[in-house]
Amino acid sequence: MAEAIEAQDSLVEYGFRRVIITITAILCALLEIVDTTIVNVALNDMRGSLGATLTDVAWVITAYAIANVIIIPMTSWLSKQFGRRNYFAVSIVIFTFSSFLCGNATNIWELVAFRFVQGLGGGALLVTAQTIITESYPAAKRGMAQAIYGMGVIVGPTLGPPLGGYLVDNYSWPYIFYINIPIGIIATILTIMYVRSPKYGEKLRANQVDWWGIVFLTAFIGSLQFVLEHGQQDDWFEDHMIVTLSVVSVFGLVAFIWRELVYKYPIVNLRVLRNTNLWTGTIMTFILGFGLYGSTFVIPIYTQSILGWTATDAGLLLIPSSITTGLMMPIIGKLLERGIPAKYLVAGGFIGFFLYSLWMHNLLTPDTSSEAMFWPLVVRGMGLGLLFVPITTLALSTLKGAEIGEGAAFTGMMRQLGGSFGIAIITTMISRLNQQHRVDLIPNISAVNTQTQEQLKGLQQMFIGKGFSFNEALDRAYQVLEGKIMLQGTVLTYMDVFLYLGILFLICVPFVLMLKKGAGKVDTSSVH
Structure with a gap:
């Protein structure tokens, strides 16, 4: 046990080396996370230039996500087999080279295959970066370490859409992949020069591999x-x-x-989940992923489909939220260092997310302004800050040695799966609720409703004034009313989505507060 603690402490870095290692790890985490969302705004351009259907082009996202969640649980084991520094460096090289191949793809299925390979490299970056940062800081400063890592993880999904929108609007879609290449080369060199590997036991022979x-x-x-x-x-x-x-x-x-x-x-050590803090943190990480990726998914769709914004404008809307989260991270890291239990901060984060969701539910209209959404999104940023750092610290704070990498793999996988569940459930809700609201609103277009008849007559007269015949003008008038009903139904749907998201977060609060006393406090017993 003493040897394990000594090995763990030997990885703690100080001064310039720690700064460089931290920057390298955050660069890699950002590379991976930005790439999960940057593609979304370029799908139409890809579809056009590669001659693909909408269903085909969706595989560009699916292939990356599948590779990501398959590799994440294996990262700790692969690090032990090949040495952390070697595995991390090779993962960056795979990610960077496949980015180049993605940009040069000549058809949709080539692009999908290269995206799968990119996902295999990318999944390793996220979890290994978290493990490297955690082990580079002494246990008493784990909260601050997670705050620094969290800035990359939270800002990444928000940076993707505006960056992707800018590159697609001003250059062309391959540049969303080419932008990874210089960053990948720098990160590879810094990894080889500065990152150290823990001393693991013997490597497994091929016949022992699981x-x-x-x-x-x-x-x-x-x-x-x-x-x-x-x-x-x-x-x-x-x-x-x-x-x-x-x-x-x-x-x-x-x-x-x-x-x-x-x-x-x-291949995955499930026994590490006996640690109460880890499995509690893992469940909360799933809910965090649900909220983070779910809300990041809903807002651009609402602003583009209802308000008619460009992809770049929709992405820029989320930046105040990310800046708020970034500013919150070091403050929360300090609060954790001073011994404030993580569960109180997490409860505050869930309440913040509830307030944000309720606020958005109340202000959505067919013409909501960006100014109206500014403060709710700032509250979202505060909520994310209060959630991310304490949850990750809670999950990893009492782990030692190799268990840190294994724990980081579980939290990384659950955050990704939480996001996938969130997007799947929200997409289904949007589709089903949209149909229901349309059915509920249609009876309002009634021959006996005087207000409807007045609107119809006014619209019909307008179309007749534009040169349409009596019957054509009436058809057009009905189409306009149908469009208004579709618009109102869609707005009501998004209002419902935000309300249900808010209720989910509110339900989490009492469960968090019921955590045993002292849960989430950083264990400093291994600091010497």
């Missing part, structure tokens, strides 16, 4: 990610492929848990 664990994990996570990404557009369980993959995912999960608990050299 191949069945890898197969079951891939079946479980890969199938689940596909179901979440494509469920709504394929009408969920009405589609044979979705049903089949759901069964494969459940079977894969059960088989994976059984295999990891009985095999001597498991």
Whole structure:
């Protein structure tokens, strides 16, 4: 035990080296996270230049996400096999080179294949970066370490859309991939020069590798990610492929848990979840991912489809929220260092998210201004700051040595899965609630409703004045009213989505406060 603590302490860095290592890790985390959202605004351009359908081009996002969530749980094991520095450096090289290949893809399926490879490199960057930062700081400063890492993780999804919009509007879509290349080269050089590997035990021989664990994990996570990404557009369980993959995912999960608990050299150490702080933090990380990626997904769709904004404008709207989060991070890191229990900060974060969701629910209209959304988004930024750092600190604070990497892999995977569940559920809600609101609003266009008749006559006269015949003008008038109903129904749908998101966060508050006394306080017992 003393040797493990000594090995862990030997990785703590000070002064210039720690600054360089921290910058390198954040650069890599940003590379990975920006790439999950930067593609969204370029899909139309890709579709046009590569001659792909909308369903085909959606695979550019799906392939990356599937590769990401498959590799994340394996990162700790792969680090042990190849040495952390080597694995981290190779992952950056894979990510950077596949970015170059993505930009040079000549058809949609080439691009999808290269995005999958990019996802395999990218998944490693996020979790390994978190482990490197955590181990570079002494245990008493873990809160500040997570605050620094969190700035990259929270700002990343928000930077993606405006950066992608700017590059697509001013250059062309391959540049959203080319921008990774210089950053990747710098990060690789800094990693080789400064990052150190922990001393792990003997490497496994090929016949000891948990191949069945890898197969079951891939079946479980890969199938689940596909179901979440494509469920709504394929009408969920009405589609044979979705049903089949759901069964494969459940079977894969059960088989994976059984295999990891009985095999001597498991690919993922599930026993680390015995740590109460880790499994509590893992559940909260899932909810955080749900809120972070869900709200980042809803706002650009609302502003572009209802308010008619450009992709760049929609992305820029989220920047005040990110700046607020960035400013909150070091403050919250300091509060944790002073011994304030993480559970109180997390409860405050969930309440902040509830207030933001309720505020957005109340101000949405077909012509809401960006000024009206400024303060709610600032509250969202404060809520994210209060959630991210304490949750990650809570999850990892009592882990030591190799367990830190294993814990970071669980929290990383659950944040990604939380985001996937959030987007899948919100997409389904938007589709189903939209239909329901349209059905509810249609009776308002009634022949006996005098207000409707007056609107119809006014619109008809306007079209007649533009040279349309009596019947054509009446058809046009009905189309305008139908459009208004569709618009109102969509706004009501987004209002409902924000209300339900708010209720979810409010429900979490009492559960957080029920955590055992002292949960989330940083364990300083290993500091010497």
